[in-house]
Amino acid sequence: MVVIGGDAAGMSAASKVRRAQPDREIVVFERGKHTSYAACGMPYFIAGLVDDSEQLIARKPDVFREKQNINVRIRHEVINIDDESKKVEVRDIEKDSTFWESYDELLIATGASPIRPDFKGIGADGIFGLSTLQTGIDVFEYINKHSPKKAVIVGGGYIGIEMAEALLDLDMKVTLFDMAPQVMLTMDKDMADLIAEYMQDSGIELYLNEKLDRFESENGKVSSVITDQREESADLVILGMGVKPNAELTNGTAIETGAKGAIKVNKKLQSTVPGIWAAGDCAESFHLVKNEKTWIALGTVANKHGLVAGINLSGGDIEFPGVCGTAITKFKDLEISRTGLSEKELEETGIKYKIAKIESRTRSGYYPGSGKITVKLISEEGSGKILGGQIVGFAGSAKRIDTIVTAITAGMSAQNIVDLDLSYAPPFSPVWDPVQTAARRLV
């Protein structure tokens, strides 16, 4: 068995196979230096909240080799798949040589890469995307070496918001541009506006509806960012313009791609070519609410893909049912989460829906530390079935999305949520949990 990619999906699958099949030969090719790292932790590492980048690594290549007998070969990049003769061409990056390795079964777990459009000047020093652990270390080292004072972030999605917090923590002046009329495009504008307001109150210079035009540099280092409306000086630029699946290896093979260019897989994580599997950020998922294929690049999904692929690759038979589109993050002490379909997404479908948006408290109003929480809940008209939820609020807010995720997955209605025997005590919740307060407006 050959695995391409040594992060969450690939190594989860390899580990699962090893446990089930102690004698199988497992080779993992990873083009970077690291395995099984927490890419999601990078903004917090850059902010200085994590002492050492090593802490982001769950398990190192030599541990996989020695403890699990998994032949992990770092700095080895697969550059070709021959799906007919069942072999992959591998480039040994250190030696700069290539060789072919044959496989009985192949798992593609190549992940995703940040989108880096071809803007003029984008090659200057000090302009970073965030993808592998190494890119996070690069940003960290650049900051330590050059002590930038003025950062520009392009893109107000998850990475953009988390990096805005990180760079603000490092006492930089931070400007964030987005071409959209809101931050966090996975949220509806009314909820995103709560986030934008809080970011501005916290000192972020925020410009929406602005298109990036080009970068300017001095002595090879970025010096300013030019949009269609202004020029903003910058000695550090973070690109948070989204990611795309690493599916280039399928070119010239019978392996098909599907949703957003991700590798097409069924619920067992099999690609369209027998014996070839795909998992993690490079592969499709099934959207449980949209009821169609989707593509979501997230660590949780990658781990689940890896587990399911690993079970199936070692004689099991299991399906990964799919995702709800859950996501969570925070900006300073404002917590943000979402799941299911947003109003914006629903407008594109024929589904008729009802919306409740409520303000409540994270704890009983009289209990110290009680903070504001806004919950938006969307149900199908008629059936009352919950279709989506969005939460913005202070400590204790965002993880409440899990109740909505579970309810959506179970096909529960708003009335079902009202009836739930959710936990209550003054340090944890008002007597009606805010999720239920929202649901009460829908019945």
Next chain:
Amino acid sequence: MVVIGGDAAGMSAASKVRRAQPDREIVVFERGKHTSYAACGMPYFIAGLVDDSEQLIARKPDVFREKQNINVRIRHEVINIDDESKKVEVRDIEKDSTFWESYDELLIATGASPIRPDFKGIGADGIFGLSTLQTGIDVFEYINKHSPKKAVIVGGGYIGIEMAEALLDLDMKVTLFDMAPQVMLTMDKDMADLIAEYMQDSGIELYLNEKLDRFESENGKVSSVITDQREESADLVILGMGVKPNAELTNGTAIETGAKGAIKVNKKLQSTVPGIWAAGDCAESFHLVKNEKTWIALGTVANKHGLVAGINLSGGDIEFPGVCGTAITKFKDLEISRTGLSEKELEETGIKYKIAKIESRTRSGYYPGSGKITVKLISEEGSGKILGGQIVGFAGSAKRIDTIVTAITAGMSAQNIVDLDLSYAPPFSPVWDPVQTAARRLV
């Protein structure tokens, strides 16, 4: 319509009826001085975390009278129900006179009272149970007046644990006795032991397996507590020995009582006598996992009872499906929650079950503030259906019980929980939420 009892269940119902039927005559008799107060907030008020007892009151009698035209009569105790001629006998406590009031429909929402066994010396000053808001104010005033230094708490349940925290916060030396071999009888012993250990580490003198014998007093004030094993000095005693439903009014009527002496009701909250309803801590509930009648005295349930009774009392037709036995509390920064059936409860049934108990982290291990969390999850053997869950851990632990509550209510299996698209980001969770890590052990 006459309502007996002006707290959560009674006033929720009255308010719901008022909205649906603007012209109906609604009379509420409340024997105390307060309406709609948060009894659960009392330990925190006593600890000094809440500035004013008024903050625990959601709505006052005059607001109900003036804004909602609900005739709330405080200091009026119903002492008799004549269910044949449809009238109640009421004692005006201030005037010390009685009168009869007729009703078309009657809602009994008399709540519950702390158990106060007839131990020798229990009448001494400084020995308190906690039930109504007034009892909380009494404790608060007693502490302010007498500055007790040494408190004994009898009973290690929710009230006992919350009061232990409160009195410790007030710099008292605190001893807690329980006749059971563990604190928190609704948890299994292995989980309760985690709590007991933390309480002891925090300075609580904890004695389990000890039976209370009597109290001694000096000049009318409690001076010591004597158990079957020791004498412990005390200048304040809190009784947390459980509560019982206030169902005495049903004596001599056709209103039947059921589980644990609570008023028997169907899922519409109708008692066994047409036109008479019961809701809140005095009434039964249906246990969704045990599949039988149960009795649970909790603010959340009381609010839901009140809402459902109110809808049905004003022409609606709705059922309250039931409870899972969810509860949540904390001792200092250790959070505690449970739902469904414990191992102990399951041993009494014929159901075969599997247990997983795992230790994980509340956040990604490398993220600041990540704390230990222990999750115990129980599933039915064969079907894998989740039957119960218990959580003990630090900040962010306990509210995760809501995911388990929702899963149990939906009839989900352990595999269903593993598959859930729960939220993950380093400040909120490890990549596998601890609830899912437990579920993985059950599949």
